[in-house]
Amino acid sequence: MSSFSLSIYTIRVASKSGQHVKLGEINGTSLRQLIEDHLTGARGTLSLSTGENKVIRVEQFEASENTFKGIIRTGKYGYESELIDSKDGKVTHKKKATEAELTPFYFLIFAPDKFDEGVVVLQRFENFGIRTILLSNLEKYFRDKVNGYYLRINPLISSKQLDHWLEGRLTKIRLTKFGLPKGDNF
Template sequence: MHSVNFYSFRVLTHKGSRASKKLNDLGLSNKKTAYELFVDYFTLYKNTPIEFGVSKTKISLEQHTKLHFDNTKKIIYGYIKVGKYGESSEIKDVKLKKVHYRTTAYDVTLKERYILIYLPDNLEEGIIAF
């Protein structure tokens, strides 16, 4: 079991500002909403892992098999897989006597995590929980 972290999501009007834009009026030339930008991003990485090199973290969207997009409610929810790489380790039996496998710095141990992204059009703030 893991803890759930909640984050607010806002698009500030300019650097250093405390004022936010409405999530359906970001002032972009293509008129996309915050929800549509997230859908585009997740579609771009549907078959390719998302990588955060500094933290050596990879995210797999698993071809969206467990990820859902509700275009009416502006909610993205479901399961993704997250893992870290960069360290070698041992996988042992529960009695810690026998090594079953040694991971390398290039192995990623993926764990399934629930994610919820709510980006309502007419508000200035959304929620991301995972």
């Protein structure tokens, strides 16, 4: 059975001095506007990440007041292989080194103008995901558009939980509910 999961990150903007700024006060624009411009420009177009031999394409997205959600497809290229029919073992296609199998991944970005922190939720499929290619693509766009500010994207975790996990060996985190547990753990 295939394994799907969600990874959650915080998204912040810092000035050259390292101070975090409100997401709606970035050199006369907002993170929300920058994300919308980037996703609109990237919709349907293929972007190559040549160092990683990956492609990314914004398939669809919806924007509301502070939230973006949609589907991004990504895949690797750079090697040849055969695709077979799993029922009879016959070769159905010979993949060229320039071809990539594009897998769909869900994303959600919440970037409220009045706060200095937002949330990014990215779908994973088994050991595949879009974090590296999507976020590096977004960071590059951000650097090109806004001089003197930096986009920071980090895993979402509470400080108490981080201190607790650093005492031992963390091997996996799995979120199974749509909320934080009650009690002193958070």
